[in-house]
Amino acid sequence: MPPSEPWQLLDTEGKINGRSPMSRKQILEALRLMTISRAFDELCTKLQRLGRIGLYGPVHGQEASVVGSAMALNPKSDWIVPGSREQPALLRHGWPLENMFAAYMGRLDQATIPPGVKLLLRQQSIGAQLPHAAGLAWALKLQGLPGAVMVYCGDGASSEGDFHEACNLAGVMQVPLVIVLINNGYAISTPVAKQTAGNLAARALGYGFPGIAVDGNDVLAVYAASMRAVARARDGGGPTLIECRTYRVGFHNTTDNPNEYRSPDEVAQAITKDPIDRLQRYALQTGAITERGLAKMSAGIAELLDVTRKRVEAMPRPGADSIYEHIYADPPLRMQSQRKDALGR
Ligand SMILES: Cc1ncc(C[n+]2csc(CCOP(=O)(O)OP(=O)(O)O)c2C)c(N)n1
Numbered sequence: 001m002p003p004s005e006p007w008q009l010l011d012t013e014g015k016i017n018g019r020s021p022m023s024r025k026q027i028l029e030a031l032r033l034m035t036i037s038r039a040f041d042e043l044c045t046k047l048q049r050l051g052r053i054g055l056y057g058p059v060h061g062q063e064a065s066v067v068g069s070a071m072a073l074n075p076k077s078d079w080i081v082p083g084s085r086e087q088p089a090l091l092r093h094g095w096p097l098e099n100m101f102a103a104y105m106g107r108l109d110q111a112t113i114p115p116g117v118k119l120l121l122r123q124q125s126i127g128a129q130l131p132h133a134a135g136l137a138w139a140l141k142l143q144g145l146p147g148a149v150m151v152y153c154g155d156g157a158s159s160e161g162d163f164h165e166a167c168n169l170a171g172v173m174q175v176p177l178v179i180v181l182i183n184n185g186y187a188i189s190t191p192v193a194k195q196t197a198g199n200l201a202a203r204a205l206g207y208g209f210p211g212i213a214v215d216g217n218d219v220l221a222v223y224a225a226s227m228r229a230v231a232r233a234r235d236g237g238g239p240t241l242i243e244c245r246t247y248r249v250g251f252h253n254t255t256d257n258p259n260e261y262r263s264p265d266e267v268a269q270a271i272t273k274d275p276i277d278r279l280q281r282y283a284l285q286t287g288a289i290t291e292r293g294l295a296k297m298s299a300g301i302a303e304l305l306d307v308t309r310k311r312v313e314a315m316p317r318p319g320a321d322s323i324y325e326h327i328y329a330d331p332p333l334r335m336q337s338q339r340k341d342a343l344g345r
């Protein structure tokens with residue numbers, strides 16, 4: 001049984017227990033990706049309130065889980081199969097910021113994943129990405145290709161049949177899969193205690209592979225656990241489940257009001273464990289960065305987001321026919337006739 005307390009390397013004061021699994025350069029990369037993610041959340045939330053983005057689900061609070069895991073991958077040979085709240089992982093894996101922004105701003109023609117970038121699309125149907133990921137990992141194994149597949153899902157997704165089916169197949173076929181289960185405490189308004197009476201990481205044992213629970217606000221612990229799992233997958237050792245215990249500080253998405261179902265005290269308590277504050281403290285204490293360096297990093301990111309937003313807003317808006325694009329290479333007859341009815345062509 002995995003212990004009930006999650007594994008941690010970095011405490012909330014930014015003090016490390018042992019050696020850092022990341023080099024100074026990697027620590028700065030992690031800090032930058034996490035800071036971009038937080039700034040992107042803030043900007044997209046504002047743009048949604050202004051009516052310029054339809055819907056946005058922030059990463060706020062979960063940045064260490066997303067960035068620490070993605071940084072264990074080699075984008076040239078490993079794949080990411082996302083859920084819907086992993087923006088900085090997608091950037092790190094090669095989806096250009098401009099294209100990601102274009103996706104949120106509805107500029108679908110410019111939102112493509114460039115050829116060669118080993119990413120599947122974001123998945124809005126909860127849990128549906130898991131069987132795709134198990135199949136992709138199985139395909140890599142059958143074709144003798146190097147690399148591992150990292151799939152993301154939430155505590156809510158862990159209650160879907162797709163989760164069980166994917167884990168079971170992955171275990172039986174011993175595929176190179178790393179399942180990063182981001183337990184952020186909630187599935188919209190459903191707290192995790194109503195999702196399961198058990199321990200999510202421990203479920204892996206029933207599928208015949210290891211499971212570990214890590215402090216999901218500790219980027220170093222998430223990274224170290226992910227490195228181990230990815231190496232195991234690449235070496236033919238089969239799947240691993242990593243449960244990242246974190247907290248969704250923001251709302252579920254811009255349609256949600258979390259004050260309806262959780263207390264301000266609970267959120268205030270979670271904020272004391274903020275993953276970015278923690279990594280900043282560690283980076284400052286170890287001399288990896290200075291206060292001035294931090295300020296420069298934030299200013300550079302604000303500038304980058306501003307320039308990118310302006311470029312994306314100048315892109316043409318999609319026409320009505322875009323509803324029928326980007327899904328099928330050869331649209332089925334039903335869709336062709338719907339299109340003809342709606343657009344006359
Ligand atoms: C199959 C399916 N059922 C229901 C929904 C509605 N829905 C959207 S997000 C969500 C909760 C997801 O919770 P979790 O898996 O914990 O991910 P989180 O949003 O916390 O990142 C639900 C039920 C959906 N998108 N797809």
Ligand SMILES: [Mg+2]
Nearest residue numbers: 154155186187
């Ligand atoms: Mg959740």
